[in-house]
Amino acid sequence: MKKAIKHYLLRLADSSLTQSQRLAEWCGHGPFLEEDIALTNVALDLLGHAKLFYEQAAEISEQDVSADDLAFLRDVDQFRNPILTELPRGDFAYTTLKQYFFDQFNVLLYAELMNSQYQPLAEIAEKALKESRYHLTRSRDWCLRLSLSTAEAKQKIQSALDDLYFYTPELFETDDQLKQLLADNVMPDMQALKQQWQQQVDQLLQQCQLQAPTSGWLATGGLRGEHSEYLGYMLADMQFLQRAYPGCEW
Amino acid sequence: MIKTLKQFSKAQIMAWLDAIKDPEIPVISIADLGVLYDVQVEKTTVEVSILPTYSGCPAMDSIQEDIIKHLQKQGIEQVRVKIINSPAWTTDRITEQGRQQLHAYGIAPPQSKTGQPIACPQCQSTNTTCISQFGSTACKALYRCEDCLEPFDYFKCHV
Numbered sequence: 001m002k003k004a005i006k007h008y009l010l011r012l013a014d015s016s017l018t019q020s021q022r023l024a025e026w027c028g029h030g031p032f033l034e035e036d037i038a039l040t041n042v043a044l045d046l047l048g049h050a051k052l053f054y055e056q057a058a059e060i061s062e063q064d065v066s067a068d069d070l071a072f073l074r075d076v077d078q079f080r081n082p083i084l085t086e087l088p089r090g091d092f093a094y095t096t097l098k099q100y101f102f103d104q105f106n107v108l109l110y111a112e113l114m115n116s117q118y119q120p121l122a123e124i125a126e127k128a129l130k131e132s133r134y135h136l137t138r139s140r141d142w143c144l145r146l147s148l149s150t151a152e153a154k155q156k157i158q159s160a161l162d163d164l165y166f167y168t169p170e171l172f173e174t175d176d177q178l179k180q181l182l183a184d185n186v187m188p189d190m191q192a193l194k195q196q197w198q199q200q201v202d203q204l205l206q207q208c209q210l211q212a213p214t215s216g217w218l219a220t221g222g223l224r225g226e227h228s229e230y231l232g233y234m235l236a237d238m239q240f241l242q243r244a245y246p247g248c249e250w
Numbered sequence: 251m252i253k254t255l256k257q258f259s260k261a262q263i264m265a266w267l268d269a270i271k272d273p274e275i276p277v278i279s280i281a282d283l284g285v286l287y288d289v290q291v292e293k294t295t296v297e298v299s300i301l302p303t304y305s306g307c308p309a310m311d312s313i314q315e316d317i318i319k320h321l322q323k324q325g326i327e328q329v330r331v332k333i334i335n336s337p338a339w340t341t342d343r344i345t346e347q348g349r350q351q352l353h354a355y356g357i358a359p360p361q362s363k364t365g366q367p368i369a370c371p372q373c374q375s376t377n378t379t380c381i382s383q384f385g386s387t388a389c390k391a392l393y394r395c396e397d398c399l400e401p402f403d404y405f406k407c408h409v
Contacts, residue, residue: 034384038382045304045388052305052335134406
């Protein structure tokens with residue numbers, strides 16, 4: 001079971017880390033100052049969540065590894081995040097909608113994980129949930145604001161929806177190891193979670209007067225370490241320092 | 251030879267730790283902020299438990315260093331800082347004194363306990379607007395007073 005728990009902790013950690021890295025790319029490029037600060041604040045919270053998950057994964061690891069080793073010394077095929085979180089940041093509408101999908105997912109997931117039979121995970125979820133709620137408030141507000149404003153803003157967020165929508169089912173993917181964790185009450189039933197998520201998303205899209213696409217390429221593979229080409233470039237950027245100067249500290 | 255720590259009481263150490271301020275809001279102590287959770291005096295080591303505020307808050311590293319340095323100055327050589335996630339820190343842990351210190355410093359304290367509207371720390375008007383949910387640090391939001399027109403930080407509720 002330890003192996004399965006580590007696998008799931010890495011799924012959670014890698015998701016938050018890659019999402020955080022994409023948000024951090026906005027630093028100095030936000031549409032205006034307050035939003036620049038908000039984007040990087042969310043990035044910092046997500047980095048904090050990733051750190052908590054990595055520390056726990058390192059703690060139960062059979063090898064002598066640190067949280068930093070897990071974040072900075074694993075290669076693409078060892079990352080377990082869904083492809084959604086590694087996609088390029090795109091324009092502000094694209095980042096906003098991607099963030100909304102992710103925040104809505106995390107708020108529902110962490111509320112369930114607070115009841116996990118695996119105590120360290122329940123504790124991290126309780127802490128992360130408080131922060132994810134703020135993130136959700138912000139990303140929801142922005143979805144509404146962009147969708148219901150100018151024709152250009154609406155067209156941009158509709159285009160983001162067309163691109164991103166079929167990357168979202170992968171958030172709920174499981175494999176044999178995760179099914180075992182469900183049976184042991186370590187993690188919640190992802191199909192039930194998906195229904196809740198879909199309900200919230202449908203409601204918001206309706207308020208935003210946006211149309212979800214009806215067909216598209218269905219993303220899959222992150223849980224097995226099969227990623228898009230974007231992750232390699234992200235890791236090259238993010239991991240450069242630790243790989244060039246092993247053990248370097250700030 | 252390692253000195254035993256029998257001569258130091260928990261209350262004494264707690265009192266020393268009261269001098270440590272939050273590095274980003276240097277008017278409030280980590281005790282009043284609710285970050286300082288517990289002190290255990292062991293045979294050769296003092297263990298200080300702290301509750302991190304926001305999970306990505308960079309101030310936590312600096313608080314850890316400050317605790318170690320400060321206790322070493324008092325003659326306690328071996329200090330261990332333990333970060334614990336449960337119970338989770340909330341803004342309800344901020345003491346009344348801490349809330350007053352925040353207000354005097356120009357930061358509107360969190361209103362989850364009182365249920366009062368958010369008041370401008372300059373002119374006390376409650377005619378205020380949120381400009382951004384996120385401010386200069388993870389724990390603050392940015393507000394503006396619609397009467398005196400001054401922008402101000404609000405220490406947002408975290409419960």
